[in-house]
Amino acid sequence: MAAVSPHKPVAGFTAWLCLWGVAVLVVWIGCLIPPPPLPPLPSGVDKWQHALAYFLLAGSGVQLWQGRRALLTLGIGLLLMGIAIELAQAAMSAQRQADAADVLANVAGLLAGLALA
Numbered sequence: 001m002a003a004v005s006p007h008k009p010v011a012g013f014t015a016w017l018c019l020w021g022v023a024v025l026v027v028w029i030g031c032l033i034p035p036p037p038l039p040p041l042p043s044g045v046d047k048w049q050h051a052l053a054y055f056l057l058a059g060s061g062v063q064l065w066q067g068r069r070a071l072l073t074l075g076i077g078l079l080l081m082g083i084a085i086e087l088a089q090a091a092m093s094a095q096r097q098a099d100a101a102d103v104l105a106n107v108a109g110l111l112a113g114l115a116l117a
Helices: 015-030 043-064 066-093 099-113
Strands: none
Touching: 015 043, 015 066, 043 066, 043 099, 066 099
């Protein structure tokens, strides 16, 4: 029995993978830099931003990888990334704070993105 490749046969896979990696980096940077001065936003808007970011990361990830193991790795990796970002916010920034609700919003977006598989 031939082994199934963990990545989909996407034209330009390496370029798409690099673009996905840049998106991951943008999320890290966006979550760790001091927040820009913005007018007050309605309550809960930041949770939607978290959910959308993780939906896009997971949703684009399922376009690159296939198979239960690869998608499980993607999901666990993004979950751990979200937790690590919250811990880093708590440890490194006076302007940012860890929030368990952010992790839950990340998980909601992550699961919605994985559902695209």
